[in-house]
Amino acid sequence: MMKHKPKIVWLQAITCNGNTHSLLSANPSRFELLLNTFDFFYHPSITTEKTLDDVLNLKEIDFLLLEGAVTSNKQFYQISDSSVTDLLKKVSKKSKYIISVGSCASYGGIHAKFEENSDIKGLQDTLNIVELKKLKQPIINLTGCPVHPEWILQTLFTLKEFGVISLDMQSRPKDIYYGLAHHGCTRNEYFEWKVEAKSFGHKEGCLFYEEGCRGPMTHSNCNRILWNDVNTKTRAGMPCIGCTEFDFPRDNMLETKKNIGIPSEVPFGINKRAYLTITGVAKTFKIDRLNKKLIE
Amino acid sequence: MSTKELKKNNIIENALKLFSTKGFYNTTIPDIAKAMKMSVGNMYNYFASKEELAKYAIKYSTNILAEQLRKINHMDISSKEKIFLFTKLYLENVKNSPEIIEYFLRVYLSNREVFAQGCEGFLCVSEFVTEVMIFLDEGASKGEFREQDFFSAFSMIMGCLGGFAFLSGEKVLDKDLLEYSDNIAENIYRALKSDDET
Numbered sequence: 416m417m418k419h420k421p422k423i424v425w426l427q428a429i430t431c432n433g434n435t436h437s438l439l440s441a442n443p444s445r446f447e448l449l450l451n452t453f454d455f456f457y458h459p460s461i462t463t464e465k466t467l468d469d470v471l472n473l474k475e476i477d478f479l480l481l482e483g484a485v486t487s488n489k490q491f492y493q494i495s496d497s498s499v500t501d502l503l504k505k506v507s508k509k510s511k512y513i514i515s516v517g518s519c520a521s522y523g524g525i526h527a528k529f530e531e532n533s534d535i536k537g538l539q540d541t542l543n544i545v546e547l548k549k550l551k552q553p554i555i556n557l558t559g560c561p562v563h564p565e566w567i568l569q570t571l572f573t574l575k576e577f578g579v580i581s582l583d584m585q586s587r588p589k590d591i592y593y594g595l596a597h598h599g600c601t602r603n604e605y606f607e608w609k610v611e612a613k614s615f616g617h618k619e620g621c622l623f624y625e626e627g628c629r630g631p632m633t634h635s636n637c638n639r640i641l642w643n644d645v646n647t648k649t650r651a652g653m654p655c656i657g658c659t660e661f662d663f664p665r666d667n668m669l670e671t672k673k674n675i676g677i678p679s680e681v682p683f684g685i686n687k688r689a690y691l692t693i694t695g696v697a698k699t700f701k702i703d704r705l706n707k708k709l710i711e
Numbered sequence: 712m713s714t715k716e717l718k719k720n721n722i723i724e725n726a727l728k729l730f731s732t733k734g735f736y737n738t739t740i741p742d743i744a745k746a747m748k749m750s751v752g753n754m755y756n757y758f759a760s761k762e763e764l765a766k767y768a769i770k771y772s773t774n775i776l777a778e779q780l781r782k783i784n785h786m787d788i789s790s791k792e793k794i795f796l797f798t799k800l801y802l803e804n805v806k807n808s809p810e811i812i813e814y815f816l817r818v819y820l821s822n823r824e825v826f827a828q829g830c831e832g833f834l835c836v837s838e839f840v841t842e843v844m845i846f847l848d849e850g851a852s853k854g855e856f857r858e859q860d861f862f863s864a865f866s867m868i869m870g871c872l873g874g875f876a877f878l879s880g881e882k883v884l885d886k887d888l889l890e891y892s893d894n895i896a897e898n899i900y901r902a903l904k905s906d907d908e909t
């Protein structure tokens with residue numbers, strides 16, 4: 416357990432600011448707790464007295480958080496005359512924990528698809544972890560576009576209290592990413608009986624078969640820790656677009672890719688043969704309740 | 712397989728022959744018992760009713776096809792070759808055990824009321840339908856088949872094969888059934904193939 420108020424330094428590279436916005440819409444009492452528990456030393460979008468030079472002069476940083484994709488090409492992006500890569504190399508050496516906040520920082524995200532600059536990467540592909548002597552854990556990836564504010568808070572508090580957090584194969588905290596976005600979706604019953612949503616934004620039906628929902632193959636807890644404490648995409652009638660996975664963003668995200676009417680991908684870890692047999696059987700039954708409007 | 716299951720299958724095989732030649736309603740449990748050289752009372756130890764037997768029989772007969780198609784699906788050959796192989800196996804079934812396909816056409820498809828409870832939709836034929844799905848899905852994902860609705864593709868295959876079994880049952884074909892195999896397979900393939908395939 417860290418006795419002092421741990422220092423957080425948040426840097427931004429190529430980003431839309433989405434993760435910052437997300438953090439600022441955290442539950443207010445949780446956010447207050449964060450500010451009271453940690454020393455939020457630097458954030459480029461939040462007015463503080465600290466400058467980037469103050470960051471560079473620090474001897475030690477407890478938590479280095481990066482939002483946005485990284486490039487070493489100064490023509491495309493630079494901060495105070497230095498490339499993001501150079502800046503990160505300096506700052507990361509002082510850091511005990513490094514956290515990539517969001518899909519862009521984790522693996523380049525949408526920016527990595529920019530063809531004019533082939534040098535856009537995530538943080539873990541930029542830094543050489545062997546050179547980071549102070550680092551206590553591998554670089555942590557908080558994937559998501561954006562990241563849920565609670566995922567940032569949970570990671571910071573866990574590390575402050577316990578010093579380690581267990582990570583999955585993609586270096587994401589297991590406790591946050593072990594389940595699927597599908598778990599806890601209010602449409603699970605429609606999924607089971609293969610009743611499809613007629614379109615976006617309705618309360619009834621599942622968005623898997625036509626609207627491209629990636630809930631059953633996307634690791635996140637969106638439907639268990641709700642957004643703004645009230646809702647999620649899939650509950651509201653918008654398909655999960657799989658923003659926490661490493662193939663995000665994919666093409667045609669609001670369509671289910673099919674081969675001759677058969678979904679080309681089936682829920683995570685389920686044998687396709689078994690899945691097709693069960694759904695074929697489920698479709699045989701017409702359940703009145705699930706084919707009616709929920710609120711007449 | 713337990714002895715009870717073996718016996719059950721044996722009863723089904725005999726029942727298939729009777730159902731497919733005499734029809735569902737003209738076949739009685741005593742008829743089947745007689746063919747089995749069993750007492751009527753003992754028959755009921757295996758199947759509670761003629762309807763139950765009919766439902767088991769449809770699963771039994773389509774599972775034979777499902778198993779054949781599953782084996783083909785696992786083979787490392789093109790989808791076109793799979794069609795040719797499956798068509799051949801199917802026609803061999805029609806030739807060697809006509810009761811299986813006849814039962815499907817003349818009992819299952821013709822007496823839907825018998826199967827309304829517990830065998831509706833895909834319930835009793837799901838293993839076979841699943842294999843057709845897997846087959847179409849793989850062909851389309853490899854670009855060998857063009858995109859189309861599942862049911863239009865499904866009925867293309869099964870309509871064609873079923874139609875031929877019917878013609879064979881009616882004894883109107885002038886050549887040996889298997890001589891038509893490659894032509895039928897070619898027709899099915901052309902109906903499914905993608906425009907880029909030759």
Ligand code: SF4
Pocket residue numbers: 596597598600601602603604606620621622623628629630631649654655
């Ligand atoms: S809408 Fe998506 S997350 Fe919800 S039940 Fe359907 S597939 Fe699962």
Ligand code: SF4
Pocket residue numbers: 559560561596633634635637647648649654655656657658659
């Ligand atoms: S529901 Fe899916 S797309 Fe939406 S935030 Fe969660 S993981 Fe991302």
